[in-house]
Amino acid sequence: MAKGKSVTHVINRDWCKGCGICVHFCPKQVLELDSDEKAVAARPEDCIGCKLCELRCPDLAIQILIEEGE
Amino acid sequence: MAENIQFIPGSDACIEGALYAGCEFFAGYPITPSSEVAEGLSKELPKRGGKFIQMEDEIASMACVIGASLAGKKSMTATSGPGFSLKQEGIGYACMTETPCVIANVQRGGPSTGNPTHVAQGDTMQARWGAHGDHSIIAMTASNLQDVFKMTVEAFNLAETYRTPVVLMFDEATQHLREKVVIPEPGEIEVIDRIRTDIPVGEQYYPYLTDANGQRPMSDFGAGHRFHVTGLHHNLLGFPDVSPENVNELIHHLVDKIDSKANEIARYKEYYMDDADYVIVCYGTTTRSALQAAEDYRNQLGIKVGVLELQVVWPFADEIVREKCANAKAVIVSEMNMGQIVREVRRVVDQPEKVYFSNRVDNQIIKPADIKAALRMITGKGV
């Protein structure tokens, strides 16, 4: 995890269509498609909060919440 | 104050009517014989803070007019011949989205390029059915320039009242004629403004919900109600809805809102109709010759001929035409086409076999002699 940051992946499973864009381009392989073909944050602790998944998600289904501190 | 009397061409009568009605926006494309309307409004609108734009084609000018109307402006365009064909896509969109607008179609000879500088009434059915899909529409005409003025004002009024495109079916002859027109004082003829919603901003606004007065009050783009407009079948909120029940209701509404009000929308003039044995049904320029023929028959032969001038052609005033023609021995429909309104008259009268047809399609106006030829055939007497 990015130092001093707490990152939460809010993924709207109803909107996610499982296109795999977020999974493919995640620089830290944080995301995976689960058995329902929905994106999940499998390794959230590795997330660096770059938000590339949120920016590219065509379904507007991902929101990355970053809390600074600690 | 002295009366405002002008001696002007038909195009100016249309322009004066549009300004009187509060037209604030014109988009158009040059085409004969309607260009004078665009020219005049390009001069007059900016004097009043209104806007004129010459677009890249007829399709664009129709779309532009619809856009301006969505943003709250009383808007119009003018066209002729092939331009009217090109505008049909936008007219259909305006019908579907219930966007008020006025289209002056100064008719010329067709089909295709036909004869740009001569008269015809060949677009009558196109005005009714030109856009694809089921819809209804209002189309108006006039035979003299005072009425060109008046019908133009009324066209804006009807467009706002019924949230519909209204077609002004003028023709080359009325448009290029010069006549005396008395411009009424403000208030003399009622002007109906955009009927806007009183739903407060922030509350749910339904752009297609009929209120207790039978109106569907509008809002303007930018006024805070943030609604959606689409040419797709849509629900009362304006959002796409293709469920059979919704589509059925929508199509019935689009047709019924006009057709069921045919008697209220009807505008017509009667001349010598009280005791008429023979009725000439006509519209536009043709009316002038019909009047002459009727007067000559009455004055010289004592044969009672009357004239029924339709000023609203669509929706067709079924009941009114049936009633006015009920006591006639014969009905002559006179129009400058191969037979368009005659079909409607035959459809509505009690005895279709008593309906005769008098026409010209040679780019010449119908003359009194043309109508008298028909009367001679029917009555056996001529003048």
Next chain:
Amino acid sequence: MSDTQFDVNKYIRAQFFPQMWCPGCGHGTVMGALLRAIHDLGLENDDVSVVSGIGCSSRISGYLDFNTAHTMHGRALPTATGIKLANPNLKVIVPFGDGDSTAIGGNHFIHACRRNIDITAIVMNNRIYGMTGGQYSPMSGRGVKASTAPYGVPDESFDLVELAKGAGASFVARTTVYHAKEAQNTIKKAIEHKGFSVVEILSMCPTQFGRKNKAGEAPQMMEWYKDNTVPMGSKKLADNPDLIQRGVFVDDNERLEYCTAYQELVIDKVMKKG
């Protein structure tokens, strides 16, 4: 400018989500970039009008909580022109497809550029007619397979940037859905620009274009834009002139905007004359 956290729900009609586009359709990414740009600019929903035409991309207007019009095929720009002229206070944005903007609406496109009216045109270019079943568009390019070009498209495509430049648009840019942040910032600049702004965003249609042209799934199609585009004037162009350039090609604030021109050169002039 907005200091608040971007919340997509402020800008969409969430009741219609998930949106109708296929999995991996680039149009959703463009929509996201547009909404973030609007957020960055701190625009109020009431002050924005989104006008689209017909096609997959043009369904965008229905999803957005602005003053929205889903118009006729090709006619988004002339409709938007009417809206803008009637209410110049509105920020008018026209997101539409490559067929809508360059084929059936091509004439309207060049004239909107020429007029320099303050509208932002976002061309969501996926090089195909998606909604009607994968027919080729003026942006497909020679050799592309399409349902109406089973042997490959015989004709050349437009270069939209050159077209817009030539026609006189005062802001012209190109980016891709891979470069989503760049797209967001480019749209932001385009909306801020006073005049006609064109942003071509290379988007993708995995369903119609991808399958027929063996371009892979959505991630592979996005990769293609990473590998085959370069920033404007990149040195890589010397080795490979086929690379597609991204960037802001025109940003001319000197040209008179149409609504201003009409006000100053027509209305004010007439009023002064009395």
